[in-house]
Amino acid sequence: MAKPRFPAPDHDHQACLSASLERAESAYVEAGGRLTELRASVLRELAASHQALGAYDVIQRLSAAGRRVAPISVYRALDSLLEVGLVHRIESRNAFIACHEAHDESRPILFLVCDACGTVAESGEEGLNEALGNAARNAKFTLDDTVLEMTGLCEHCAGREGTRGH
Amino acid sequence: MAKPRFPAPDHDHQACLSASLERAESAYVEAGGRLTELRASVLRELAASHQALGAYDVIQRLSAAGRRVAPISVYRALDSLLEVGLVHRIESRNAFIACHEAHDESRPILFLVCDACGTVAESGEEGLNEALGNAARNAKFTLDDTVLEMTGLCEHCAGREGTRGH
DNA sequence: GCTAGAAATGTGATATTATAACCTTTCATA
DNA sequence: TATGAAAGGTTATAATATCACATTTCTAGC
The missing domain is CATH 1.10.10.10 (Winged helix-like DNA-binding domain superfamily/Winged helix DNA-binding domain)
Known part of the structure; x- marks a missing residue:
């Protein structure tokens, strides 16, 4: 991924x-x-x-x-x-x-949610894990679970805003 | 921050x-x-x-x-x-x-939520923004909004699990 | 001050999301 | 083929959020 x-x-x-x-x-x-x-x-x-x-x-x-x-x-x-x-x-x-898709259990998943068609993509973006780990460490936070979600427009809807559902 | x-x-x-x-x-x-x-x-x-x-x-x-x-x-x-x-x-x-606290409007905020006492801390962790930008770019995603939340135990509750509320 | 329009709130009803409590069925296994 | 644990059914209700429309409050311009 x-x-x-x-x-x-x-x-x-x-x-x-x-x-x-x-x-x-x-x-x-x-x-x-x-x-x-x-x-x-x-x-x-x-x-x-x-x-x-x-x-x-x-x-x-x-x-x-x-x-x-x-x-x-x-x-x-x-x-x-x-x-x-x-x-x-x-x-x-x-x-x-x-x-x-299968996920590396040790990494949180970033979801990209399209506001137009509702489609969701999953990402295991590399740098993310490290940045989150740093934030937790800096705050002395014992991490359990992570929620990472982005909303916006997917590549298929970006060109034709207003459309609903592929 | x-x-x-x-x-x-x-x-x-x-x-x-x-x-x-x-x-x-x-x-x-x-x-x-x-x-x-x-x-x-x-x-x-x-x-x-x-x-x-x-x-x-x-x-x-x-x-x-x-x-x-x-x-x-x-x-x-x-x-x-x-x-x-x-x-x-x-x-x-x-x-x-x-x-x-005041926030840099251009950056998403990461929330750290303590499961024991419910306290929430806000973080503007540096690397995070870049990693998220990369993920969006890779997916050709037009970013609108971002939700970043971590759950776990804050430093004050980590030592004495089970406690509720400071 | 007075008033028209916009912004904010009130009122009552209802939609949407999620769980509780308790009982019955299904299934793997001894 | 009995048994206990896991899964599911049934009914009711809790928790979260919004709609539609009436009323009040505020601001700007006269």
């Missing part, structure tokens, strides 16, 4: 989706839980796009797909997927995205 | 509070709005500590101080204070803090 990249609007998304779901099974084996039908369904809805979805968006989509699920169930599934690292939470949106 | 610092539990908080409120009047003159009684009240509650408070915490405190205010009014006051830069929003907590 040297460079963060926004997927082109016309990329082969089926491949992304498959990759995400394939990783899921093994991630659960490694982490010690089970990729249940519910969790897989929730992940599928998230992985179906590169956009951040709210928990209630997921509920609506599952419902549209013929499956009624209570909020608490979706939140539980999301919690589990977050723990296993298959999903990320975008704090500034109260929303979730499927993780589309 | 070279080094972020967590205020000592026994620091002269009256001074912090006064400083914050003094800045407020001039900040509004500069920005072109008015520091109304409501906005000052909200700011006062936030500036009364270095902890992040939820909007409803503010409502409760104002109520305890004898002033009943509707949620929408507090949110409007908070929006105004945020615009003027007197208050910051901590996304990972859905909470707000009074800004206790």
Whole structure:
């Protein structure tokens, strides 16, 4: 993950989706839980796009797909997927995205969120980790978790502002 | 703001509070709005500590101080204070803090949030800006806003975990 | 002073996000 | 094939945030 990249609007998304779901099974084996039908369904809805979805968006989509699920169930599934690292939470949106790549666990992830199309890219930018470490050290802060999010326009939307959704 | 610092539990908080409120009047003159009684009240509650408070915490405190205010009014006051830069929003907590120092507008602020006592420190760490700029450039991302938050334990709580509130 | 328009706030209702409490089902394993 | 732990269902509710519209307050210009 040297460079963060926004997927082109016309990329082969089926491949992304498959990759995400394939990783899921093994991630659960490694982490010690089970990729249940519910969790897989929730992940599928998230992985179906590169956009951040709210928990209630997921509920609506599952419902549209013929499956009624209570909020608490979706939140539980999301919690589990977050723990296993298959999903990320975008704090500034109260929303979730499927993780589309493996991460170096020791590094925080920077999310780039497009305000126009809602697409989220992940970055493992090098210098970032060091700068954050310095800040923590200077403040004598015992670091637990890090939230790094940027909002703006992705390369595909920058030229044609006002557009919604690729 | 070279080094972020967590205020000592026994620091002269009256001074912090006064400083914050003094800045407020001039900040509004500069920005072109008015520091109304409501906005000052909200700011006062936030500036009364270095902890992040939820909007409803503010409502409760104002109520305890004898002033009943509707949620929408507090949110409007908070929006105004945020615009003027007197208050910051901590996304990972859905909470707000009074800004206790002037910032270089061109740089994002890193917040260090103590999980034990809730105190928030602000940092303008140097390298950070560059790393974020690189990430944006690499992704061809047109940057608008940045959310940088770290959670963990402040120096005062690290030694005595489990403690709540200085 | 008086008044028109803009800015701020009040009022009441409601939308959105998230969790609590308790019960039932599913599944791996002994 | 019983058993206990993990997962999920059901119902209710908490916590966070906003909408729509009426009223008040402030400022500027007369």
